[in-house]
Amino acid sequence: MADENTQTAPVAGAEESNATQENKGFTYYFSDPDSANAEMHHVVITLPYELPELPWRWHTEKPDDSLKDPVWDLKTNGWVENSKDGQAAILQEATQKIAELDKKNAELDQKSVELDQANDKVDAAIKAMQQSQQMQTQQSLALTQGLQKVVEGQQQTAKVMASMQQILVGMKADQAKADGTPATNQPTENDKKQENGGN
Structure with missing residues (x-):
């Protein structure tokens, strides 16, 4: 014994x-x-x-x-607990597996939350980029329209200058007829002074 x-x-x-x-x-x-x-x-x-x-x-x-x-x-x-069919062991094993699944489920939930947060950040970045592109497009359009108006203004100024030149040529021709001198397209001393700002 x-x-x-x-x-x-x-x-x-x-x-x-x-x-x-x-x-x-x-x-x-x-x-x-x-x-x-x-x-x-x-x-x-x-x-x-x-x-x-x-x-x-x-x-x-x-x-x-x-x-x-x-x-x-x-x-x-x-x-x-000892049992003939092992129900206690099976129950305890099932309980452990359920606890492990609960833990994994919690981990997956946490990862899902982190993924949602990351997606929100990506969405915010894309939205900010789209807004920036929209502002750049609007600025480019405004600049293009401004340049177009400048070009139109320059063209209008050129037309006015051409009209004024034709008027001056016509006035010189009229004056030459009145004075009896031949009309020329050459600028006079007075015209040159006016082109130089009156100096």
Whole structure:
């Protein structure tokens, strides 16, 4: 049976033996969920020394007191209620998967918010660029219209100057007829002074 250095007990007596041995050594928990012997599902072992490495099926984590027949589950890496069809282990595994999915869903929601914010910034930049292009187009149109008016003004000035020149030529011709001197297209000294600003 058990020697003085090790003590094994089923779940029912584990609480009492654990309390008396707790200050004398280190408590470990053994679990063989596949054993036909229900006493091997959960065994408390107290040793006077600490193990550097735990043997197969030994654990330092104590099972929850609410479990009636706790066994160690390798999938969940924790204590679960023993059941013939493994419903408790399946439920615990499903709960863990739901928690993981909730976490991933929260991460996706956060990424979606960040993506929406980035899209808003891109939309704002595009809108600002369109407004800038519209202003440039309006400025270009105003400049083109201004230049067109300047050109039209220059053309009008040229027409006025040509008309004035024709009038002056006509006046000289009329004056020459009146004086009896031949009309020439050469400017007179008076015309040259007027072209130079009267100097």
